[in-house]
Amino acid sequence: MSNKTKPNIVMMVADDMGYGDFGKFNNGFVNTPNLDNIIDEGTCLSQHYSGSAVCSPARAALLTGRYPLRTGVISPAETWGQDRLFIREKTIGDYFKSIGYKTGLIGKWHNGALDKKYHPNNRGFDEFIGFRGGWADYYKWNIEKNGQSYKSNGEYLTNVLGDNAIDFINRNKEEPFFLSVMFNAPHSPLQAPKELINIYTEKGVDLLTAIIYSMIQVMDQQVGRILETLRKLNLENNTIVMFTSDNGPAFTHRQDQVPHEYREMLKSNFISPDVNSPGYYTDELIHQKRFNCGYNGAKGSVYEGGIKVPMILKWPDGIPNVENSDQLVHFVDWLPTLLATTGSEIKPNLPIDGKNILPILRGETKKTDYAQFWQFSQYPPRVESNAGMRKGPWKLVRPKIDKFIDPVHIKNNKKYVQMDIDYKYKPDTVTEIMSEPWSESVLSGPIPKPELYNLDDDPGEQNNVAEDNPQIALKMENELRNWFQEVELDYVTETKNSKQ
Structure with a gap:
């Protein structure tokens, strides 16, 4: 061509x-x-x-x-x-x-x-x-x-x-x-x-x-x-x-990401402080x-x-x-x-x-079902938290798990937020990344069981059918774990190599 x-x-x-x-x-x-x-x-x-x-x-x-x-x-x-x-x-x-x-x-x-x-x-x-x-x-x-x-x-x-x-x-x-x-x-x-x-x-x-x-x-x-x-x-x-x-x-948005002129109006007229409502606010966040x-x-x-x-x-x-x-x-x-x-x-x-x-x-070949994967746990990756896999109509979800955050990381995160703001408005003052350590994941509480959804029948993921389909759930859980171990090894290996 x-x-x-x-x-x-x-x-x-x-x-x-x-x-x-x-x-x-x-x-x-x-x-x-x-x-x-x-x-x-x-x-x-x-x-x-x-x-x-x-x-x-x-x-x-x-x-x-x-x-x-x-x-x-x-x-x-x-x-x-x-x-x-x-x-x-x-x-x-x-x-x-x-x-x-x-x-x-x-x-x-x-x-x-x-x-x-x-x-x-x-x-x-x-x-x-x-x-x-x-x-x-x-x-x-x-x-x-x-x-x-x-x-x-x-x-x-x-x-x-x-x-x-x-x-x-x-x-x-x-x-x-x-x-x-x-x-x-x-x-x-x-x-x-x-x-x-x-x-x-x-x-x-x-x-x-x-x-x-x-x-x-x-x-x-x-x-x-x-x-x-x-x-x-x-x-x-x-x-x-x-x-x-x-x-x-x-x-969910950080308070600093909502203009001052609207913030008080949102609090008083539009958004409830009740975290169980569709919209709420805290000292740090606005959710709607x-x-x-x-x-x-x-x-x-x-x-x-x-x-x-x-x-x-x-x-x-x-x-x-x-x-x-x-x-x-x-x-x-x-x-x-x-x-x-x-x-x-x-x-x-x-x-x-x-x-x-x-x-x-182009319609030259038929549809193909192949496995797709996702994982995001914010802190160093964990397959037990906020990971998923889909193949055909079936989707397996490992629900997000709350983590214990130590006081040192809370302090570091506040510094990160301020650096994040400064980098956008005063870029000349931020010239290198933070030297403080990234917090390790510490999962708090029991690890929930994987969830299974048939998206053809339930696109809104409202009906967990893992107990009704244990073999499918177990097979997908194993595939998700194997995939994660492979990509994690790739990540860890290259991280070490890039520091040498």
């Missing part, structure tokens, strides 16, 4: 957005006409999963086609160094660059900060415009363009990212390009134009959700501008346009649920609400009619699948966990 016929790729990723955050799936409560139009003209994969329940590990899976623990990424804590992608890993940027593509990443990186070795320009991306941490203020942002820092001019950050994505497309229209647009919306801090927020609150939407829907609406506008640019340049038909989210919706199509759990959880995310896509020249849209797909599948669209032969430097699903999407 010549460079002129190789498809362009625009891979857009939202941050903390669930199925219920699309107008198409929530009866139009949020205004997303451009995203809805991609679904109408293309497809939405109905059984699509992130690589993790949280940001950095999910992105590592998307970048490498490998389970995140193998890549060294176990947590979003960039000022603790837990988001860093092992140097041995090749990224999707590396692979596409090697076959003649111009590669760009606009927006959120979150796979290695505070060290040039992990900079996107050194990880396969010719151009990087954005921020390397986990979040940024939408009005008082600090971003960089290929290593050069830029302070905010007051423009809303989502619009800035859209402008730069369009500029990249215009400058590279004559050659095949791979562009990853990593929006930070609707991740906190919860900030949006007031005129949009007022429209939602006037409809009766609670204030916190109104802010989030407004953030999503602005992002949808930028998606529309990107699509219009492709149309004007006659690139629409041979460009693979994709949109997904790194994980499910966040229902919103509609997510009945899925159990949210960001941080391996229940469906935390890891099942939409993938909407269209490619008129390559997949005019997507078949098998209910194929089980995992983030790790996209690297081999997208490379297959170019017709290029690539030999990965490390084993790829993902599968090329292009023949399935």
